[in-house]
Amino acid sequence: VQLQASGGGLAQAGGSLRLSCSASGRTRIFVMAWFRQAPGKGREFVAAINLRSSGTAYADSVKARFTISRDNAKSTVYLQMNSLRPEDTALYYCAARDTHTILTYVPQERDQYKSWGQGTQVTVSS
Numbered sequence: 112v113q114l115q116a117s118g119g120g121l122a123q124a125g126g127s128l129r130l131s132c133s134a135s136g137r138t139r140i141f142v143m144a145w146f147r148q149a150p151g152k153g154r155e156f157v158a159a160i161n162l163r164s165s166g167t168a169y170a171d172s173v174k175a176r177f178t179i180s181r182d183n184a185k186s187t188v189y190l191q192m193n194s195l196r197p198e199d200t201a202l203y204y205c206a207a208r209d210t211h212t213i214l215t216y217v218p219q220e221r222d223q224y225k226s227w228g229q230g231t232q233v234t235v236s237s
Contacts, residue, residue, distance in 0.1 A: 112136040112226040116205045119231030122195050126235070130190040132205030132228055141212035143188040144224060145179065147201035147233075154204065156219040158190060164214035173199075195235045202230040 118130040134140055144159035158169045158179040167179055178191040188205065206224035218224070 112138045112140060112207050112209060114205050114207055114226055114228030116203065116228040116231040118190075119203060119233045121234045121236065124196055124235055124237050126195050127191070127193045128195065128233060129192065130203055130205075130231060130233075132188045132190075134186045134188075134207055138209045140186075140207045140209055142208040142217060142224075143181065144206045144208075144218075145188075145190045145203055146206060146221065147199075147203045148230075149198075149201040152201075154221060156221070157203070159217045159219060160188060161212065161214060161217050163212075166215060166217050168217040168219055170219075192233070195233075197235050197237045199233060200235050201233060203233050204228055204230045 113135045116132045122128050145157040146154050148154040160167050160179045176194045181188045205228040207226040208224050
C-alpha cells in the first residue's frame, strides 16, 4: 500500500485545515488513521476510521474539533481540523491497516498499522 498525504500548511489559531490521504495498491485496507508528531515528542494517535463500518476513534485532545471521514470510491481519507490550536502543530502522518479487522475495531496503537505515508506539516500560529 502506498499512501500520499496532502493538505497541510499554516493556519491561525481558531482556523481550519483539511488533510487528505490517498491510498494506492492492490492490498485491501480495513482501517486508516492519522497520527502526528511534534518536535521533540513521540508519534501520537489522532483519529482513525474503519473503512467498512465507518466506525471512528479520536484522541481526547481533538474530539469535537477534528473529523475523520472516507471516500471509498476514491480510496481517500480526510481529516477536517477545526478550531485549531498552537499545540496541534506537528507533522501529520496517515497510516493504513491491511490486516482483517472486525467492524467494531478501530485501533489506536501505532503497531496496528503497517503502511505509513510521508507526512504533511501543520503549523498553527497563535
